[in-house]
Amino acid sequence: MGEVVSQEAALPGDTALGQHGLRSRDKLARIPVKIVPASAGETLPKPSWLRARPLMSTTVAAVAAVLREHRLHSVCEEAMCPNIGECFAQRTATFMIMGGLCTRRCPFCDVAHGRPAPLDADEPAHLASAVAALGLRHVVITSVDRDNLRDGGAGHFAQCVAQVRARVPGIGVEILTPDFRGRIDRALDALSVAWPDVFNHNVETVPSLYRAARPGADYLGSLALLARAKAANAALVTKSGLMVGLGETDAQLLATMRDLRAHDVEVLTIGQYLAPSRFHLPVRRYLPPGEFAALREAGLQMGFREVVAGPLVRSSYHAAQTVEAARNAG
Numbered sequence: 001m002g003e004v005v006s007q008e009a010a011l012p013g014d015t016a017l018g019q020h021g022l023r024s025r026d027k028l029a030r031i032p033v034k035i036v037p038a039s040a041g042e043t044l045p046k047p048s049w050l051r052a053r054p055l056m057s058t059t060v061a062a063v064a065a066v067l068r069e070h071r072l073h074s075v076c077e078e079a080m081c082p083n084i085g086e087c088f089a090q091r092t093a094t095f096m097i098m099g100g101l102c103t104r105r106c107p108f109c110d111v112a113h114g115r116p117a118p119l120d121a122d123e124p125a126h127l128a129s130a131v132a133a134l135g136l137r138h139v140v141i142t143s144v145d146r147d148n149l150r151d152g153g154a155g156h157f158a159q160c161v162a163q164v165r166a167r168v169p170g171i172g173v174e175i176l177t178p179d180f181r182g183r184i185d186r187a188l189d190a191l192s193v194a195w196p197d198v199f200n201h202n203v204e205t206v207p208s209l210y211r212a213a214r215p216g217a218d219y220l221g222s223l224a225l226l227a228r229a230k231a232a233n234a235a236l237v238t239k240s241g242l243m244v245g246l247g248e249t250d251a252q253l254l255a256t257m258r259d260l261r262a263h264d265v266e267v268l269t270i271g272q273y274l275a276p277s278r279f280h281l282p283v284r285r286y287l288p289p290g291e292f293a294a295l296r297e298a299g300l301q302m303g304f305r306e307v308v309a310g311p312l313v314r315s316s317y318h319a320a321q322t323v324e325a326a327r328n329a330g
Contacts (some may be wrong), residue, residue, distance in 0.1 A: 115148070155193075242257075
């Protein structure tokens with residue numbers, strides 16, 4: 001794999017805060033599967049039980065100010081997470097490193113797409129300072145996809161982990177990584193310099209929906225990444241996440257869960273897909289809370305050490321409590 005993916009050559013560049021790039025309809029215009037926007041009559045009404053807590057503006061603004069001061073992104077903001085008010089109110093955030101522009105165009109996500117700027121060598125130090133300023137005891141670090149880098153950004157992840165640990169001794173560190181697109185050996189070598197406590201990579205959906213939902217990704221490659229991370233460091237807690245509502249069947253969900261267990265994944269999150277706009281993949285069904293509870297029970301019976309499932313659950317939701325529960329279950 002070369003340094004730069006050729007299709008990115010004419011894309012807009014990143015800025016200091018990564019606010020430019022392609023979103024929504026413009027971002028999705030060139031993906032291999034055409035998305036037909038849902039008409040008003042086809043859009044499923046959002047159920048009454050699917051409601052996020054209202055944003056707590058004072059606390060949200062305070063946390064956002066810390067992020068801006070240290071020139072950082074949060075996936076909470078970039079991905080329009082429905083739990084942003086709750087998490088920011090608890091003084092927690094999932095930090096998104098390596099800029100605000102992603103090299104992929106996944107049609108379930110509205111993180112901006114474009115040609116990213118070079119890595120900021122000072123970002124690991126800025127991240128560590130922000131974590132210390134927020135008084136965190138467990139931090140989640142994720143990133144945009146950086147297919148333009150030889151190691152997919154794994155070395156930058158390791159630098160961030162090392163600097164956070166040096167600044168805040170004893171902190172729990174979780175990383176939520178991209179798939180590193182066929183460069184697993186190189187990525188794991190880079191990560192081995194500073195392993196996290198939790199290695200998280202989301203498979204997102206069932207394999208039959210990969211071409212539509214994750215263009216450029218490979219289901220078996222994602223499973224292999226999770227299994228090989230655990231094999232490289234048995235002390236890691238391995239974790240993955242699934243969305244529901246993209247058109248998958250219950251049988252497909254259960255089969256994917258079994259695949260994850262067969263590849264040594266210990267913690268699973270399952271949440272409801274919510275379309276960021278009418279130009280993204282439409283929601284095909286809303287699962288009621290009782291069905292999420294059934295999925296959690298099925299996962300525990302498969303041998304997952306912890307399963308967090310619910311309409312508003314996202315990969316980093318209650319991350320510290322989840323890993324503690326998983327360790328206690330082990």
